[in-house]
Amino acid sequence: MRSLWDDLPTPGNFRSIQNCSSGRHSVVELEQPRAQYCVGDPLNVLVNTRDYRGTPKAYGGDLILARIHSPELQASASGEVTDLRNGSYRVRFHLFWPGNVQVSVILVHSSEAVQILRRISAHNYDRIIYTGTFYNGSKKEESRCGVRLKTDKSLCEYRRKEDAEYYACFPPATLPCNTLRTMRSRNGPVSNLTRDEYQLLSQKHTGIQMRNRFAPVNVSSCPVGTRIPTEKCVAGFGMMSPVPTGYFFKNRWSSSVCQNGNFFSADAISRCLKGKKLKLMGDSTVRQWQERLSGLLKGLKHIKPFDHHYFDLAVDPQLNITVQWKMHGHPFVTGYNMVKDVCGYVYQELDTVAVGDLVVIGVGQHFRPFPLESFIQRLVNIRKAILRLQARDPQAFIVVKLENTREFGTTMTHLSDWYGYVQNLAQRKVFRDLKVVLVDAWDMTTAANTFAIHPNSMVVSNELSLALSHLCHDT
Secondary structure, three states, rough: HHHOOOHHOOOOOOOOOHHHHEEOOOOOOOOOOOOOEEEEEEEEEEEEEHHHHOOOOOOOOOEEEEEEEEEHHHHHHHHHEEEEEOOOEEEEEOOOEEEEEEEEEEEEOHHHHHHHHHHHOOOOOOOEEEEEEEEEOEEEEEEEEOOOOOOOOEEEEEOOOOEEEEEEOOOOOOOOOOHHEEEEEEEOOOOOOHHHHHHHHHHHOOOOEEEEOOEEEEEEEEOOOOOOHHHOOEEEHHOOOOOEOOOOEOOOOEEEEOOOOOOHHHHHHHHHHHEEEEEEEEOOHHHHHHHHHHHOOOOOOEEOOEEEOOOEEEEEOOOEEEEEEOOOOOOOOOOOOOOHHHHHHHHHHHOOOOOOOEEEOOOHHHHOOOHHHHHHHHHHHHHHHHHHHHHOOOOEEEEEEEOOOOOOOHHHHOOOOHHHHHHHHHHHHHHOOOEEEEHHHHHHHHHHHHHHHOOHHHHHHHHHHHHHHHHOOOO
């Protein structure tokens, strides 16, 4: 936690909206313009933030996302943003393709909005309210549950001392604690916000594109162009991958680190997965991988019973392919009554993985409404389980998919992309020295400009193809 916060600039204090960073008043300038740009060259821009009065800002802490893109080529890549902590930001792009290249820089949240988000998140477990349902035969009772409940009364506590996981419920009227079966959630109120602070977090002030003071850049294919990776993609220390990790061209993702394959057709995917068991562990953004595979591989048949809220198993008996998705354990944010014992904590599921099984882990979206320490505790438990799996199977194939961006119209007090941004930094730190494959969904969705909790099929197909490129090398 300390290491993570030390890496982030101290956000500015909110005084009024007029003093906050304004995307509409801030400007983007081209640094050291050249007469000619070549494929492989860097392209640097300087972002100068201003408040709503047009006054230059003197401190950093804003959440800024940037990308270059050529719509006619279906090409795009994210940029690496460096906070100079004086109100200015340097964005470094790598020019991957020739043609007319546009620059887009978005102010997701002002520094002052970030300070509000950080304040309401710290030690606040009440932004999500759970209702637990207890069953005994035909008798049913409900009670309030939570990751932490503020009370001096006795509680039904569901604790795992060995891994520090915990949640609790107020005891139901008559039924015992061990009859808790399902839980559902709803958003809790955030009571310590002023009207202006709520307004600053509204869609009106979120995700605003800044104004460029330069025209699109024309990029040429010069004799000495960019170096194309020739190394095959192999599992390594994926969390140490550079930014950007790749780029889109004709809607196909090319890694900037290795030579990824072309796993988009049913034939290529079938050859790669033949005889293998793929275990997808995590939220519904990982379930999208199974949905994509089921749409492509016609031999995959879903085994009943299944429920797209927490478990799905599909099997192709002819090719001996198994694809299983299982929702991660509590916490989950949903109005659906989740059967608590059906979901599996990822670190427990990892202990059941057999030698040769393929693993994909994707967690984070459901942790955004909770203090960061809850997510880090879960990551630490997953890390320990990964090490146990790698001790059993040194060649274990493990993919970690980072969080993707989501809608600007979401409830920012609970699900802002700032929370996802920080949680992705946490994943890179906790898993930094592990031998895992990285699928940087944040990088992909920033490049593609797809702000949706469930990215479109183009993004999901590229996520899947990149992961399989680290497993099979015959395409």
